[in-house]
Amino acid sequence: MPAHTHYLWFNTRQRQEIIDITDAVAEQVAASGIREGFVLVSAMHISASVFVNDHESGLWHDILYWLEHTVAPWDPGRYRHNDTGEDNAAAHLRSLTMGHEVIVPITDGRLDFPRPVPHRRYLGSAN
């Protein structure tokens, strides 16, 4: 089985941030030469997530608000994990909710994304 592995690095400016990594992934898919198969995009930090969704600023706001107000408030005092000296237990729970990796089909050499496409799709990362 032909395989191609690549590591992407990101520097975030805020504690929680969504980054569109679609183009970087598509570039690696092209570099791999794979025509039929899939790409596994897996976070290398367990307080991060990789997901497929819309690149739309209102929705990005909704996702970050929802992670704080519904899924797991940051509030470090409520989590025992933070007794270790870390403050990011909430990020672990958010990552468990949103998922740690995605698999996207490669069909005819391209990322085979959801369609029709009202906005550009992306593979994002939030912690």
Added chain:
Amino acid sequence: MPAHTHYLWFNTRQRQEIIDITDAVAEQVAASGIREGFVLVSAMHISASVFVNDHESGLWHDILYWLEHTVAPWDPGRYRHNDTGEDNAAAHLRSLTMGHEVIVPITDGRLDFPRPVPHRRYLGSAN
């Protein structure tokens, strides 16, 4: 690597609905001729989910109720994504929670599903 790609289309009657697509997926697995490997079942709309769970009407009710009352209320007014003219921000958040795709092992030519099997298993889709 032998690969087989197929697109399934569904027309839903309600805004949110669970559909058992197990038989359709199993048929494609048989058509592929693959004996050992896996099937990637990936939603082509980002407001949809694909998941593995019981085909049991009480549980389906519980899932839909939980999505509305715990995960993300439909209530369009609370989401900024809906300022774009859409009303489905909640469906995006529900899909982020339940997951966008599943990978099921193929062992000896069959979908290698959870067992023992009290009810029939399915790959469902909810938006």
Added chain:
Amino acid sequence: MPAHTHYLWFNTRQRQEIIDITDAVAEQVAASGIREGFVLVSAMHISASVFVNDHESGLWHDILYWLEHTVAPWDPGRYRHNDTGEDNAAAHLRSLTMGHEVIVPITDGRLDFPRPVPHRRYLGSAN
């Protein structure tokens, strides 16, 4: 495509429990002889989850507490699934949230896990 399938069995002592299965998975990856590829670790019960996260007792407590108090209270009386005679509807909803399977890249013959590694990583199972 070389493939290697193995089934792991676990006996839990409590209704809900997290088990570190990393070593057992790594052993199977070594047995497979696969140098570049991936391992699919898929739960064979739909009320169970497989996930990647820290092996840290405070965090494990936080996860179990969060599943009960935020994601889906066990409280059998509130779910229609339990009209079938089962009492585990909450476990189904928890599994839908945390995910049913993970895919971990195999790079140079090893599980290519998140890093840097403050604690040992694991593939856990909770129901």
